Amino acid sequence: MAENYDVIIIGSGPGGYVAAVRAGQLGLKTAIVEREHLGGICLNWGCIPTKALLRSAEILDHSTHLKDYGLVLEGKVSADVKAVVARSRGVSARLNSGVGFLMKKNKVDVIWGEAKITKPGEIVVSKTSKPVVEPQHPLPKNIKSQEGTYTAKHIIIATGARPRALPGIEPDGKLIWTYFEALKPDVLPKSLIVMGSGAIGIEFASFYRSMGVDVTVVEVLPTIMPVEDAEVTAMARKQLEKRGMKIFTSAKVAKVEKGAGSITAHVETADGKIQQITADRMISAVGVQGNIENLGLETLGVKTDRGCVVVDGYGKTSVPGIYAIGDVAGPPMLAHKAEHEGVVCVEKLAGLPNVHPTDKGKVPGCTYCQPQVASVGLTEAKAKELGRDIRVGRFSFAANGKAIALGEDQGLCKVIFDKKTGELLGAHMVGAEVTELIQGFVVAMNLETTEEELMHTIFPHPTVSESMKEAVLDAYGRVLNA
Structure with a gap:
């Protein structure tokens, strides 16, 4: 006889495991099916290990111009690539084990294998064809079972995405x-x-x-x-x-x-x-493409478009009882968007009141290159394309005291407002640590903040964040430090 759950989640990436945690918090009997490694691509092969690599790169960059800071280092600093990679993999391994702990803490059963939805409310799990990629990542101790049939009122697809390949230029893993x-x-x-x-x-x-x-x-x-x-x-x-x-x-x-x-x-x-x-x-x-194959979606009639599952703002697909979140549900393909979608989906199916659909217009984007780039909302070009009457403000890091003190004064903060209402339509930044700063504008947009509230917000001095307020002031002809 098939074991029954309230919620079964296929895939344990950021969207899947966060959805499982929230379901567990709400008292739902929950299982998560994983075929390869807890934490998915983001934790094991994406967001986290790349940031560990980029941190090593950032420190190496700074070491090349120590004299600019009045410092002298005898000898040349060089990169030990094996040690850099080992540190990155170690960071990933630490967080991977943390996901297993979260599953146990929230009473989520982990089913190791590959899932196929045979009909609404039922999946069959077969032995995975993919071994655990990282041998140092042990299988979690709270595995309930493996192969077999499982039923649930709600099935959430969180299978993520994989690299897209161009015909004739397919990756070979070597060159x-x-x-x-x-x-x-x-x-x-x-x-x-x-x-x-x-x-x-x-x-x-x-x-x-x-x-x-x-x-x-x-x-x-x-x-x-x-x-x-x-x-x-x-x-x-x-x-x-x-x-x-x-x-x-x-x-x-x-x-x-x-x-x-x-x-x-x-x-x-x-x-x-x-x-x-x-x-x-x-x-x-x-780019990447959603992992929609071999899940039984075509047979069930689940609607897909350009390699992704079509969903509404709550993760509902075209088939009742089946949901999709994260990369497999389409762009923007970002871990934090997947996490938010997971929470929204679970809270909605659990019947919680006042659950708001995911607003993709308020999903921040971050690129951790040197210099960093971060944004939320409409670009200037997109706002104009939509026919919005706008005010644009800019502030250069070259006029920001903290950025100058850091030796990283090549940056820009740009904001876009609706001229009539003062609504913040978009914010765009390039420079030091802007991936940490952008959340201030995300919160402002989520609270429907206008230019007036931002102008009357006190920003600490000296910080790079002051450039955010100065950009707002510039949009209204009131910039103070430029």
């Missing part, structure tokens, strides 16, 4: 990498081509450049980090190129030729010319 291989190189390549300049591509480009690798970025669209405000990305590009990175925009990799230990990319530029670029390795960072 053409995805983020999996890029996260743990045995040795540093001397040269690298990065195909795609979204957050994943630019973060790896930034890391490897800091490690001393000759990096070339190829982006098919006119700007790097295409989802960001053009003014911000222009400033970021200038700083990245100043660090020695070569960037091609409005260009595409038409084909590649593999050698014994190198790869040659035929890069077609906007004018139709072909430039051949040879490098030791290439990273394919042309």
